[in-house]
Amino acid sequence: MGAKEVLENGVGCRIGNGKQVKIWGDAWLQPPHTRLFLPPNHVLSPDSHVDALIDSEVGWWNLNLLQNCFSQEEVERIGNVIISPLGQDDKIIWKGTPSGLFTVKSAYHMEMWRISRERGESSGEYGGGMECSRRIQKLTYEETDGRGLLLFFFEKLDNEEVLEALTVAQMIWLRRNSMVFGRGFSPPLKVISEVHSSLEDGALGSSNLAHFISGLEVGHSFWSKPPQGWWKINWDASIDKEARRMGIRAVIRDGNGAVVAARMSFLPYNDDPSAVEALAAWHAVKLGREMGGTCIIIEGDSMEVVMALRKNRYNYQNYGHLLEDIATSLSFFSICSSSACKA
Incomplete structure (x- = not known):
């Protein structure tokens, strides 16, 4: 696959007000099936834009219209798209990174994942040498308390490794959610690929470690009253x-x-x-x-x-x-x- 095809597969539209994106053909739904294709004799025009499906008074999808015009599967796919309540413009985003910004490495990871999926190869093949740090692989933690796990990370790892461990944990959790909500079970190669893309993208920067540390030390875990006047x-x-x-x-x-x-x-x-x-x-x-x-x-x-x-x-x-x-x-x-x- 050429560079143009890789970019086309990785680019999508984030719906704000739906005025710039066409319902039919544009990639605006969530992966893996990002497009709707116009069936014969559909009640909506072939040139209709996504804003035709939005109830402008409430700033959300017009559920009655969706149910009258689409199958239940399509209604749920559309409902999975978060729109802007304040009507921001639609934007082009990159689907290969958590931030939606393009990086060359993320494009490479997406293409390697596509190749391994199409060829039905095991998660170890086409890995491109991607793996977690050895020190993270060798960690053993038997407790189930999340706070204790974070303290364990900070005790055993340096800051860069903590970032990596937290990102791995996040991607494993998202992998679990993907399976629970019927979107399939991602093989380890895809999980590690997403970890590397997220780290490169800076989704959880080192500056944010202070928030984790302060949260652990101060222990703001339970509800408390606001100050008077607040x-x-x-x-x-x-x-x-x-x-x-x-x-x-x-x-x-x-x-x-x-x-x-x-x-x-x-x-x-x-x-x-x-x-x-x-x-x-x-x-x-x-x-x-x-x-x-x-x-x-x-x-x-x-x-x-x-x-x-x-x-x-x-x-x-x-x-x-x-x-x-x-x-x-x-x-x-x-x-x-x-x-x-x-x-």
Whole structure:
């Protein structure tokens, strides 16, 4: 396969407002099947853009229209796409890195994975010498406590190896989710390839280690009241695979711990836990604005989302525009901060 074909296979569209991307033929759905193809006598025009499928009043997919125009499988594939509630423009992204930015190495990894998959070879072939550091391979940890595992990493490994170990753990977790939610089971070669791409891409930079260390030392694991005069907005999200829907919850409490407002809603199924958590954070911030909050703390149990909001630097990943929408909405508050909490 030539360089042009490699690039075409790796490039996709991230839907913001859907005005620049065509429903039929453009690559805007989640892998592995990123395109819809126009069947004969379809009710929608061949030139229709994705915004025709969005309910502009609610800033989300028009579920009734989707169910009338597409099969259930296609409805779920479309529902898996996170759009921008504030109507950002669509963007071209690279599917081979967590940040959505192109790197030559990630293109190489994607092509090696495609070759090994097409030829049906074992995970050890076409590995291109990719493997974890030897010190990580030889680690043995018998406990199941996540906090203890992180402390173990910091004790036994240097900073670069800690980054690698955390990235491996993240990719194994995503591999598990992929199997649970019916997207197939990735072989080890693909997992290691994604680890190398993520490390090169800097998805978890060394500067973020301070957040992990401070979180371990301070132990901000459980809920606490906000300062007087502040509101704390907690969000949570859940995915119900059997009911094919996701639940989003947000609750606002004042400095006395009293509930100011709460909201719970159900949305069409999405199988990306991080994207669903980001969507829940958006609804939490939206609730805070509707209630007229001024000084707020937003708090959820997704460290990935919280760290992205703290960095205030967003990327081209599939829900990066949602994080940007959250940041835009947070700018309307007088004072705000974000934190992670288990309960």
